[in-house]
Amino acid sequence: MKTILSIVKKIVILLIVLFIPISLLVATSYLSFNSIPLWNIGLRNIVRVIINLIIPILFIDYIISTTLVISFTDKMLLKPLAKVHIGAIIPAIIILSFYYIVIERNYPLKISEREIYTGYLTYLKPESFNEIDGKIVFMTKRNTNRFDVYILDKSNGKLKIFKGIKPSYREERGSFYLDKNKNKIIFYSKSSKKNDRIELSLTNDFKTQMKVLTPINKIIDKTFIPAYKRLTSDISALPIKNRIMIVSALILSIIVFIIPICYLMNDALWGLSGVTGVILVITLLPILLLTAEKLAGRLQINILGSYNFLLLPIIACIPGILIDVGIMISKVKK
Amino acid sequence: MNGRKNNFSGKVTAYIILTFIVSSLVVLIGLLIYNSRSIEGLREYFPAFKTTILLINSMIDLLSSMPVIIIFTSLTCFTFFFSMGKFQSLSFRYSDISTPAFTLFIIFLIFVALSEFFINPFLTRKLEYQKRLSNLANASLQKIEKDKHNKKYNEAIFALKVYEKVNPDDPEISRLKRELNTLLQQATEITRKPAVKNENIKKEPLIGFYARGKAEYEKGNYYLALYYMERALKLHRDNEEIKKFYYRVKRKVDSLLGALTIKEEELKRLIQKKERGITALDNKDYYTAYKIFKELKTKYPNLEDINLYFKEAEKNILQNDYYTTELEKMAWMPGYSNIIFIDTSGYLNVVGKMIEWGGNYYFYDIQRYPLKSSSLKSTKWKYGKWINNAIKLKNKNVLKKIPEEKIKYYNIFPFVDPYYLPLITNNTRIRKELNIYERIKLTGPLKNSGANISELEIYLAEKIGILSAMYVLTLLGASLGWVKRCFHERLPKIKMLLFFALFPPTTCLIYRLYTGANKVLIYFHRYVTRILNIKLLPYFLIIQLIISIVVTLYFLTRKVEEI
Numbered sequence: 001m002k003t004i005l006s007i008v009k010k011i012v013i014l015l016i017v018l019f020i021p022i023s024l025l026v027a028t029s030y031l032s033f034n035s036i037p038l039w040n041i042g043l044r045n046i047v048r049v050i051i052n053l054i055i056p057i058l059f060i061d062y063i064i065s066t067t068l069v070i071s072f073t074d075k076m077l078l079k080p081l082a083k084v085h086i087g088a089i090i091p092a093i094i095i096l097s098f099y100y101i102v103i104e105r106n107y108p109l110k111i112s113e114r115e116i117y118t119g120y121l122t123y124l125k126p127e128s129f130n131e132i133d134g135k136i137v138f139m140t141k142r143n144t145n146r147f148d149v150y151i152l153d154k155s156n157g158k159l160k161i162f163k164g165i166k167p168s169y170r171e172e173r174g175s176f177y178l179d180k181n182k183n184k185i186i187f188y189s190k191s192s193k194k195n196d197r198i199e200l201s202l203t204n205d206f207k208t209q210m211k212v213l214t215p216i217n218k219i220i221d222k223t224f225i226p227a228y229k230r231l232t233s234d235i236s237a238l239p240i241k242n243r244i245m246i247v248s249a250l251i252l253s254i255i256v257f258i259i260p261i262c263y264l265m266n267d268a269l270w271g272l273s274g275v276t277g278v279i280l281v282i283t284l285l286p287i288l289l290l291t292a293e294k295l296a297g298r299l300q301i302n303i304l305g306s307y308n309f310l311l312l313p314i315i316a317c318i319p320g321i322l323i324d325v326g327i328m329i330s331k332v333k334k
Numbered sequence: 335m336n337g338r339k340n341n342f343s344g345k346v347t348a349y350i351i352l353t354f355i356v357s358s359l360v361v362l363i364g365l366l367i368y369n370s371r372s373i374e375g376l377r378e379y380f381p382a383f384k385t386t387i388l389l390i391n392s393m394i395d396l397l398s399s400m401p402v403i404i405i406f407t408s409l410t411c412f413t414f415f416f417s418m419g420k421f422q423s424l425s426f427r428y429s430d431i432s433t434p435a436f437t438l439f440i441i442f443l444i445f446v447a448l449s450e451f452f453i454n455p456f457l458t459r460k461l462e463y464q465k466r467l468s469n470l471a472n473a474s475l476q477k478i479e480k481d482k483h484n485k486k487y488n489e490a491i492f493a494l495k496v497y498e499k500v501n502p503d504d505p506e507i508s509r510l511k512r513e514l515n516t517l518l519q520q521a522t523e524i525t526r527k528p529a530v531k532n533e534n535i536k537k538e539p540l541i542g543f544y545a546r547g548k549a550e551y552e553k554g555n556y557y558l559a560l561y562y563m564e565r566a567l568k569l570h571r572d573n574e575e576i577k578k579f580y581y582r583v584k585r586k587v588d589s590l591l592g593a594l595t596i597k598e599e600e601l602k603r604l605i606q607k608k609e610r611g612i613t614a615l616d617n618k619d620y621y622t623a624y625k626i627f628k629e630l631k632t633k634y635p636n637l638e639d640i641n642l643y644f645k646e647a648e649k650n651i652l653q654n655d656y657y658t659t660e661l662e663k664m665a666w667m668p669g670y671s672n673i674i675f676i677d678t679s680g681y682l683n684v685v686g687k688m689i690e691w692g693g694n695y696y697f698y699d700i701q702r703y704p705l706k707s708s709s710l711k712s713t714k715w716k717y718g719k720w721i722n723n724a725i726k727l728k729n730k731n732v733l734k735k736i737p738e739e740k741i742k743y744y745n746i747f748p749f750v751d752p753y754y755l756p757l758i759t760n761n762t763r764i765r766k767e768l769n770i771y772e773r774i775k776l777t778g779p780l781k782n783s784g785a786n787i788s789e790l791e792i793y794l795a796e797k798i799g800i801l802s803a804m805y806v807l808t809l810l811g812a813s814l815g816w817v818k819r820c821f822h823e824r825l826p827k828i829k830m831l832l833f834f835a836l837f838p839p840t841t842c843l844i845y846r847l848y849t850g851a852n853k854v855l856i857y858f859h860r861y862v863t864r865i866l867n868i869k870l871l872p873y874f875l876i877i878q879l880i881i882s883i884v885v886t887l888y889f890l891t892r893k894v895e896e897i
Contacts, residue, residue, distance in 0.1 A: 024854055025847065025850075028850070039857075043858075125786055128781070128785060128787075129759045129784045129785065129786055130786060131759065136672075136674055138682065138784060140705055150682055150703070154671075154672050157684065157686050159684050159712075161703065161710050265829070265832075267826070267829065269821040269822050270413075270818065270819070270821065271817065271818025271819070272409075272815060272819070272820070272833070273826075273829045275840075276829060276833050276836055280832060280836060283836065
């Protein structure tokens with residue numbers, strides 16, 4: 001009992017301590033991934049993003065806290081391994097309860113449907129040259145609510161000028177308008193001449209304006225991000241009861257995976273090996289989930305009937321179970 | 335006791351420096367391999383410059399990675415090497431390794447600071463320069479081939495001269511020179527035209543003006559005599575005899591009255607105009623002198639003194655002016671395209687192309703838009719050259735004096751030197767190429783030019799953040815490495831392998847997270863100012879100082895017994 005409580009206490013403390021840095025990291029990474037510049041995003045939007053992404057944040061927070069605790073607790077105190085699993089599961093139960101009681105009931109909107117508030121000032125800095133969609137945009141204030149905008153196309157050197165246009169919430173003559181659905185900013189001149197309108201795409205130009213984390217974009221963009229989006233959309237499509245089941249099963253499979261690895265890397269004669277264990281887990285976990293997700297998608301079998309949605313966590317927990325069994329066998333041999 | 339300390343200090347220093355060198359070499363080799371495959375357009379670079387470009391690029395990346403290498407070095411040394419048998423003696427104290435290590439870390443910190451503020455910008459600039467030279471070498475050779483094909487041998491020779499300056503070690507240059515000179519000679523022989531005879535005053539040799547003047551005076555041709563004496567006086571200013579005779583002739587000419595012959599009339603006008611031209615030259619009114627002597631040169635092309643005066647006026651004008659033919663000759667060179675900037679007169683300027691060559695800057699296809707005006711019209715100029723801290727604009731190949739009130743119309747006065755104009759819309763180059771001195775001097779002018787440049791305070795805070803990240807993480811890595819050091823008699827191979835495989839990228843990630851956290855701190859200053867009236871630098875410095883002090887104390891107070 002002492003072991004379990006001690007592990008729970010340590011994990012909870014670390015959860016609280018690491019919550020703010022991990023929230024900021026996840027929020028700024030999310031914004032960067034979505035090509036939203038951070039230099040003028042505002043604290044309120046960051047808080048909104050954190051609230052929107054509370055579940056992945058808590059998930060990452062929980063993984064890092066658990067791995068750190070297991071890696072650095074004295075190995076002599078981590079016996080038996082089953083109790084360690086229980087100690088790690090309890091904080092997960094607390095988090096899931098919070099998710100179900102607070103979020104699911106009161107904020108049923110999916111993450112993708114919640115908005116952060118951006119305006120033209122998120123993308124355009126007045127009185128300086130901004131680069132958007134391969135064009136240089138210069139915006140200078142004419143009077144209180146009117147701007148002169150100069151747009152230079154770098155590919156052909158042509159300059160388009162919009163004089164005295166105002167920011168607007170819809171497309172109208174003599175204005176510029178942020179179309180969030182199409183991720184474009186549209187400039188519309190007052191006159192009705194030919195070429196009186198320019199659309200600039202807002203994606204792909206702002207990924208690195210404020211680097212907090214620079215991912216290896218090609219790998220992450222092509223593999224993990226689509227897998228994450230598929231997983232979250234699959235889970236959110238399920239009814240609430242099944243959603244709780246699959247999330248719980250997934251967390252359990254993750255616990256079953258990380259505990260034995262951290263236990264193996266925990267070394268009384270070399271404490272830093274524990275840190276290696278944490279890094280190993282953080283590196284292997286996304287690969288495990290990605291592989292399990294792909295395998296679950298490819299296996300066209302229906303062995304679990306109406307619970308077939310649990311195939312992914314079942315596949316994910318197999319490596320962990322095998323390592324656990326291996327540890328138990330090696331202990332018995334000793 | 336001192337001997338013991340020195341023994342440990344020497345070993346500690348040796349281990350740290352060796353680990354640092356080996357890590358740096360491994361990173362450098364990795365960067366060379368990676369960059370040789372991934373540098374954009376490396377294959378298109380001129381062969382003579384490829385290696386230099388690759389090396390400089392890799393050196394820049396290595397210096398940028400220096401903080402991570404240092405952090406990893408401290409971690410490795412304190413977790414592995416300093417727990418080895420060599421350090422396990424009864425007399426061993428933690429301060430025997432912490433003190434020399436701390437000194438070395440401070441030296442590394444100074445090196446990283448120099449690198450961030452001076453060395454990296456210098457190397458980045460060199461890299462850009464090499465890339466420009468490579469482009470110019472490619473363009474020169476293509477131009478030579480094209481001009482050879484089109485039989486424009488003079489232009490080809492000029493392109494060859496440019497290529498020779500850019501890549502003087504190419505053995506092909508002498509062969510190309512010979513070939514082009516031969517082709518030019520052949521072409522000249524075919525097209526040589528007979529000399530044109532001039533019916534006006536005959537060409538006179540420059541010697542014997544005094545004798546000619548005297549002879550004409552005796553014949554009674556006073557104006558012609560004056561003309562020759564003028565030239566004689568110019569050549570022999572200190573000769574008293576010539577001076578005396580000159581004034582005598584002049585008095586005679588002045589005293590003449592009555593009808594003049596047509597020829598004398600023409601001569602009189604010639605002399606008068608020449609005098610006006612010389613006066614203008616003496617008064618440094620070179621444009622007037624140029625105009626006068628250009629007219630006289632056209633009418634009397636064989637008069638060498640007129641030609642000399644003309645060239646003198648032209649030479650003086652060209653110190654502050656230019657012919658557009660000079661720019662037409664260079665137009666084929668690669669340069670910076672579509673430069674846009676605001677100038678001190680409140681115009682938005684769009685430059686089609688800017689070329690740097692021979693210490694000069696040449697501009698092509700310039701359009702100027704007045705920012706405060708409601709008109710959409712622009713003024714267009716074909717050519718511009720950087721002269722006297724301004725871009726002098728022209729459309730025609732004439733040397734013409736600009737009236738004072740129109741100088742702003744015919745000149746662009748940018749906020750910065752032309753070297754920095756392409757940087758205005760390129761934040762990456764601003765960030766990488768400006769050293770701290772330039773950043774301090776040019777943040778304001780670049781901002782006024784329209785550059786989206788961060789404030790100087792933010793720049794300094796970010797740099798302090800980098801140094802602080804390196805310092806804090808190095809000491810933290812060393813402390814944690816020591817506290818969690820390896821006590822195994824035989825190092826566990828798999829765990830060691832995992833350590834060396836996983837820790838370098840993790841160190842890099844943690845460093846980036848720390849510098850990212852610093853940026854978040856800088857970002858949140860705008861909210862802190864709502865509660866506390868504190869400027870960004872002091873706010874940031876205080877936080878970094880507190881963290882650094884805590885970490886330094888933690889590092890220096892570890893013990894041998896501690897595990």
